[in-house]
Amino acid sequence: MPMTVVVLLTMCGPAFGAPRSETTRVRQGVVAELTGTGCAPSTLTKRVPAGAAVKFEPGVGVDVGSLETVVVSDTSIENGVARWSVQPTAEECAAHPDDPDWRWFTEERTWAVTVRTTAHAIRAGLRGGVRSIAGFRVADYTRRTAPTIRRARRHFGKPSTLRRRYGVACRATWRSLGLTIDLLNLGGQDPCRHGYVQAGRVTGPMAAGWTAIVARGPGVVVGTSDTYLEAELVGEPGQSSRLWTLGEVWVPYGDAGYAPALSARLDRRGSVAGFEFWVGAGGD
Numbered sequence: 603m604p605m606t607v608v609v610l611l612t613m614c615g616p617a618f619g620a621p622r623s624e625t626t627r628v629r630q631g632v633v634a635e636l637t638g639t640g641c642a643p644s645t646l647t648k649r650v651p652a653g654a655a656v657k658f659e660p661g662v663g664v665d666v667g668s669l670e671t672v673v674v675s676d677t678s679i680e681n682g683v684a685r686w687s688v689q690p691t692a693e694e695c696a697a698h699p700d701d702p703d704w705r706w707f708t709e710e711r712t713w714a715v716t717v718r719t720t721a722h723a724i725r726a727g728l729r730g731g732v733r734s735i736a737g738f739r740v741a742d743y744t745r746r747t748a749p750t751i752r753r754a755r756r757h758f759g760k761p762s763t764l765r766r767r768y769g770v771a772c773r774a775t776w777r778s779l780g781l782t783i784d785l786l787n788l789g790g791q792d793p794c795r796h797g798y799v800q801a802g803r804v805t806g807p808m809a810a811g812w813t814a815i816v817a818r819g820p821g822v823v824v825g826t827s828d829t830y831l832e833a834e835l836v837g838e839p840g841q842s843s844r845l846w847t848l849g850e851v852w853v854p855y856g857d858a859g860y861a862p863a864l865s866a867r868l869d870r871r872g873s874v875a876g877f878e879f880w881v882g883a884g885g886d
Contacts, residue, residue, distance in 0.1 A: 621779060672707075
């Protein structure tokens with residue numbers, strides 16, 4: 603009796619796309635002052651993204667003392683924790699032979715480490731708007747290459763949720779990425795099928811895998827304090843106390859001027875907890 607073999611071919615696309623991770627430089631920083639007693643060293647630690655340290659600021663040998671000569675004696679990074687050791691010089695200790703409990707202070711200053719790590723990058727110009735989101739280009743587009751929901755699905759994969767809002771808007775979320783994108787269609791079509799990227803955000807635990815890169819500077823990452831950003835002149839306070847503007851874009855509508863295009867979202871302690879971006883491909 604002849605045997606019939608039936609072969610079923612599934613012609614469907616992958617369930618998930620491939621948002622691009624890239625190896626890049628990111629900088630984690632804080633503003634702090636250290637104190638110590640006698641000649642014993644004091645340490646400052648800061649959790650940073652896992653990766654290879656490229657540069658410590660301040661580095662070994664730098665004088666960070668307030669009144670006395672206090673230098674950075676050692677730096678290290680292990681298991682995602684950066685460490686600075688600081689202590690008075692031998693000459694400074696020799697000046698206090700009869701007072702082993704004398705106290706010393708460093709300056710209140712910025713401490714930062716630049717790390718080479720792998721992350722999803724939101725790239726923007728200082729005043730040129732957002733260029734790409736984890737490799738998904740959203741700038742300098744034509745009608746054929748516009749950042750639509752269809753292209754976003756091809757890049758990021760099937761959204762975890764896709765919900766129409768206010769008739770002309772649609773909100774897509776990718777929980778595995780911590781990514782939310784708001785889409786817009788002002789031409790009467792379903793924005794969940796024909797929407798254009800308007801704005802979005804990266805939030806929650808997965809935001810730790812992202813970085814915001816403005817121009818050619820090192821990336822800003824989750825955990826960076828707003829006091830560090832202010833001290834290093836990285837961006838400026840945003841329109842609310844929970845946002846810090848990193849990059850802008852020229853908006854010619856209404857009262858024309860520069861508006862935030864890429865911002866850091868701050869938690870209640872003033873530390874970066876995520877990012878917001880504005881693209882405006884759906885209109886204004």
